[in-house]
Amino acid sequence: MPGTTRAGSYRDVLLLPHALRTFVPALFGRLSYGLLPLSALFTIQQSTNSFATAGAAVAAFGLASLSMPLKARLVDRFSQRRVLPVLALLCALGLGLVASARTTNAALLVTLVGVTGVFAPPLGPSMRATWRLITEGTELKQRAYALDAICEESLYLGGPLIAGLLISFWSAPAALSCAAVLMVVGTLGMVATPVARHVAEQQTKGRFLDPGPLANSGLRRILLLIFFVAGGVSVAYVCVAGMAQREGQAGTAGFVEAAIGLGSVIGGLIWARRTHRRSHWTHLSGLIALLASAFLMASLAGNLIVLGVVMAVGGLAVAPLFVVSYLAADDLTPPHQRTEASTWINTINNLGSSAGSSMAGLAIDRTTPAHGFLAAALLLACVVLVVMRPRGGRWWRWLGGLSGLGRRGGRRR
Known part of the structure; x- marks a missing residue:
């Protein structure tokens, strides 16, 4: 058997039912993560006049990614439609509080950013779950995953550039607020498709605190x-x-x-x-x-x-x-x-x-x-x-x- 054969095109992937209606909003939501590091860093640095505090806050948000598997389990159990909007709204609320904060209390800001990170919605894994669903019965899953990975890399290339422009011509808190808006709008658009309702029918069985995968x-x-x-x-x-x-x-x-x-x-x-x-x-x-x-x-x-x-x-x-x-x-x-x-x-x-x-x-x-x-x-x-x-x-x-x-x-x- 040869090692490789021709795969379907990206057009084939995007023409699958509900693919574009789900993927485009998901990309907007995931773009928020490209804006976050730089906008959060400068927002907190300007508030506290300390890069050390700003770096600690960004690290706290990253450390909160340890909660991602638990949130993904919630998505597996209760569906994207019921879980992702709640997480996105809570995370956006936290980002809004950071953007509007007038305090110079370093510990308070680092804690607030860390707690906000706990609610960051797992949009990437959820989109891959959707790709699995809409490519079922086809040979396009690998192509869909590749498209997803390429777009994600592009977002992390473009996100800092957009954040830099917003900071230069507006302000760091405004850039952080834009990230919050993108997260909510993208998440709500992503779960508005019929695919999200179908995923909602799949329930995880067993103890919630078992080792899972x-x-x-x-x-x-x-x-x-x-x-x-x-x-x-x-x-x-x-x-x-x-x-x-x-x-x-x-x-x-x-x-x-x-x-x-x-x-x-x-x-x-x-x-x-x-x-x-x-x-x-x-x-x-x-x-x-x-x-x-x-x-x-x-x-x-x-x-x-x-x-x-x-x-x-x-x-x-x-x-x-x-x-x-x-x-x-x-x-x-x-x-x-x-x-x-x-x-x-x-x-x-x-x-x-x-x-x-x-x-x-x-x-x-x-x-x-x-x-x-x-x-x-x-x-x-x-x-x-x-x-x-x-x-x-x-x-x-x-x-x-x-x-x-x-x-x-x-x-x-």
């Missing part, structure tokens, strides 16, 4: 893999900033990071042109190897232009990595747990990124960005070896036994 060993291995990959990518991002700072061109770090995002969008477009037939773990090992190679070359880059080109090549693997991970999670979990499983991928990615950033920041103070890139490359190379050795010794099997990922029609719990 985490009981699946294959999914746990995927999450462990994502954690280390996210950590390595985050180290690379910090090293980009470190290299730009050392060359006295700190502002160019944004252009290099944009190159990574552009590479990710292009990679997603290329990946989606085919329907891939090889096992998920084969795809994962190849994509991670591409990232590792790019980071190795980055450690040898002599200037920021070469670094940008190398990182753009590495970015080709980012969107496909998430597409493959989401597809693997779908194959490993029963239908009523797939929204939560998808959310765990995002949550673990955030945790891995946080861990990588903290370690890289400490390391760069004591060494050079080149050493950081090299460390990230070695970490991902080790991950590739683990993924490619599913039948090795006991600890290899425990850490990297991804052979179950290749059984697309295998047993489900």
Whole structure:
């Protein structure tokens, strides 16, 4: 059997019943997350005159992402229509309070932002759940996931730009308020379609506090893999900033990071042109190897232009990595747990990124960005070896036994 065949077009995906009516509002809602970091950072910095407080507040919002799987379980159990609007309205209310706050109390603002993050609606996982529903009975799910990942990458490229323009020509609180409005309007539009009513008929059975999809060993291995990959990518991002700072061109770090995002969008477009037939773990090992190679070359880059080109090549693997991970999670979990499983991928990615950033920041103070890139490359190379050795010794099997990922029609719990 050949490794790939032609997939359906994006037009085929968007012409599916209710696809456009759901996806377009969902993109507006998810754009709010692209505006949030910068607008929240400057809103709180201007209020307290402290970047330390502003950074702590943004970190608190990110830490609240640990609640995402629980919210996804609520969506699985009670439907998107009943859960997402409530979460969006509460989160928007919190953002509005932050935008209008006149206090300089750092602890109060950090707490308010953290609590607001607890109510952030899981729009990405919910949209992927909708894609699963509307592509059922077709061969378009992989193409739909790729379209979703590409658009998400584009939102995170454009979101900071829009936030920057709003801050420059209006104000940071106004940008934060726009993020709140986008979240509510997008969420309400997303759940207004008949698809949301259909999802509402699917109820999760069993104890609410059971481990859910985490009981699946294959999914746990995927999450462990994502954690280390996210950590390595985050180290690379910090090293980009470190290299730009050392060359006295700190502002160019944004252009290099944009190159990574552009590479990710292009990679997603290329990946989606085919329907891939090889096992998920084969795809994962190849994509991670591409990232590792790019980071190795980055450690040898002599200037920021070469670094940008190398990182753009590495970015080709980012969107496909998430597409493959989401597809693997779908194959490993029963239908009523797939929204939560998808959310765990995002949550673990955030945790891995946080861990990588903290370690890289400490390391760069004591060494050079080149050493950081090299460390990230070695970490991902080790991950590739683990993924490619599913039948090795006991600890290899425990850490990297991804052979179950290749059984697309295998047993489900």
